[in-house]
Amino acid sequence: FRETTNVFQEEFINALATIKDEDFQFPIDRKPYKHQLKSWETLLNHKKSIAVTTGTGSGKTECFMLPVLHDIHKNYKNKEGINAIFLYPLNALIGSQRKRMHAWCSALDGVRYGLLTGDTANNANYQDEQKAFPELISRDQIRKSPPQILFTNPTMLEYMLVRNADVPILEKSEGTLRWILLDEAHTLTG
Numbered sequence: 001f002r003e004t005t006n007v008f009q010e011e012f013i014n015a016l017a018t019i020k021d022e023d024f025q026f027p028i029d030r031k032p033y034k035h036q037l038k039s040w041e042t043l044l045n046h047k048k049s050i051a052v053t054t055g056t057g058s059g060k061t062e063c064f065m066l067p068v069l070h071d072i073h074k075n076y077k078n079k080e081g082i083n084a085i086f087l088y089p090l091n092a093l094i095g096s097q098r099k100r101m102h103a104w105c106s107a108l109d110g111v112r113y114g115l116l117t118g119d120t121a122n123n124a125n126y127q128d129e130q131k132a133f134p135e136l137i138s139r140d141q142i143r144k145s146p147p148q149i150l151f152t153n154p155t156m157l158e159y160m161l162v163r164n165a166d167v168p169i170l171e172k173s174e175g176t177l178r179w180i181l182l183d184e185a186h187t188l189t190g
Contacts, residue, residue: 007040012070015107024103026066032059039063044070061097068179069104069111072148075109081176082169083148087157088183094151098135101149105134113149114142116156143168 017028032040035052044067052063068084076083084114088094094115103164107112114120124138136147146156146169152160160166 006064007037007044008070009074012073012108014064015029015073015109016104016176019103019107021103024100025060034043035059036063036066040067052136061100062077062171064181065097065101065104066148068181069108072111073108076148076176077108079148079176080145080172081148082150084150084175084179084181085157085177086151086181086183088151088153094153097151101151105149111149112136112147113151114147116142116150116152116160118156129189146172152156 013026013028020023035054037123039050039052040063042050043064050063051059054060059098072083086094086097088097094117098115101113112134116139120142121138123140124132129141134147136142136145142150143166155163160169
């Protein structure tokens with residue numbers, strides 16, 4: 001992972017290496033795949049879009065999630081407003097990324113995320129909100145202080161763009177969106 005120092009800052013690399021859960025830790029001595037290195041270089045140094053197509057279990061998620069997290073941690077730490085929208089066709093796919101994102105955002109101080117699906121509660125009590133941090137677990141939290149990263153699906157994104165209750169998300173995120181990530185893009189039509 002050290003060989004990525006021309007892409008990732010040392011602080012970022014060290015933070016991901018300190019994660020206790022080995023499923024989510026990115027050890028300093030890990031050797032990234034060539035497609036990961038190329039993705040990171042293209043996204044962060046050349047500022048170009050990518051499409052990643054490779055086999056299951058070959059690190060596609062790291063190709064796009066790590067550059068997004070690095071960019072937000074470097075440039076938007078502790079700021080309000082959506083910098084990245086992760087658009088998934090199914091809520092089950094969103095849920096599968098939740099633990100990974102939680103581990104990574106917990107290690108990277110100042111980066112918050114939220115899931116906006118049909119299952120997202122309108123409100124949550126203070127203790128549950130504190131326990132879930134850095135995840136914002138209610139629509140109320142997301143509306144009051146939009147996280148830098150929002151996971152959603154096409155239907156909820158459409159609702160968010162037209163629903164009066166979600167206007168605060170759009171207002172507080174004006175000019176902050178930097179990343180739109182489409183997972184399973186081949187399933188999207190129209």
